[in-house]
Amino acid sequence: SQTIHQWPATLVQPVGSPLSLECTVEGTSNPNLYWYRQAAGRGLQLLFYSVGIGQISSEVPQNLSASRPQDRQFILSSKKLLLSDSGFYLCASLRDRGETQYFGPGTRLLVL
């Protein structure tokens, strides 16, 4: 079965600082990968998805970017964080030949 790793678990960053969150997946190959953000008390918002190495699709205009340098690695970045970037960031992988998703443990980001 798949395992998704995310780090760090918690991050506190000042406004205007850069960001790099990493996600790696084990137990599958060529997965669809996703970045979601969940604001406090809110639902999950899809930020980016990737169907393969170097292939990134953005769902909403924002201050963030994503990259997929390797098959099982997905990175979320920002050059300058905003207060509104605070939230719970979740990486997900599509289950093989299925429609359900597995989630990583998430990174809780607080921008001050």
Add this chain to the structure above:
Amino acid sequence: RKEVEQDPGPFNVPEGATVAFNCTYSNSASQSFFWYRQDCRKEPKLLMSVYSSGNEDGRFTAQLNRASQYISLLIRDSKLSDSATYLCVVYMDTGRRALTFGSGTRLQVQP
């Protein structure tokens, strides 16, 4: 209108109670439906898929009404450990193959 709508709750119920959550979705082309569970400050985890004929997993029963575009989850004999947020989730086979999540319904089971 949101693609997936849920009553945010919270639903406060005593142990042993039966509780039902409903969810509506806006896109009639939606193909697959799920309930996920999310504990406080944790990632969502798949609870169960929802099939047209209805399906049951222990104390949990899920129903789908395609004509009315709503999905339900029934929890019988509630346990303290059932306290969580329940997310209604819809899948449509577009290029991104991503899920659309409702905002969740919070359940608090009281001793």
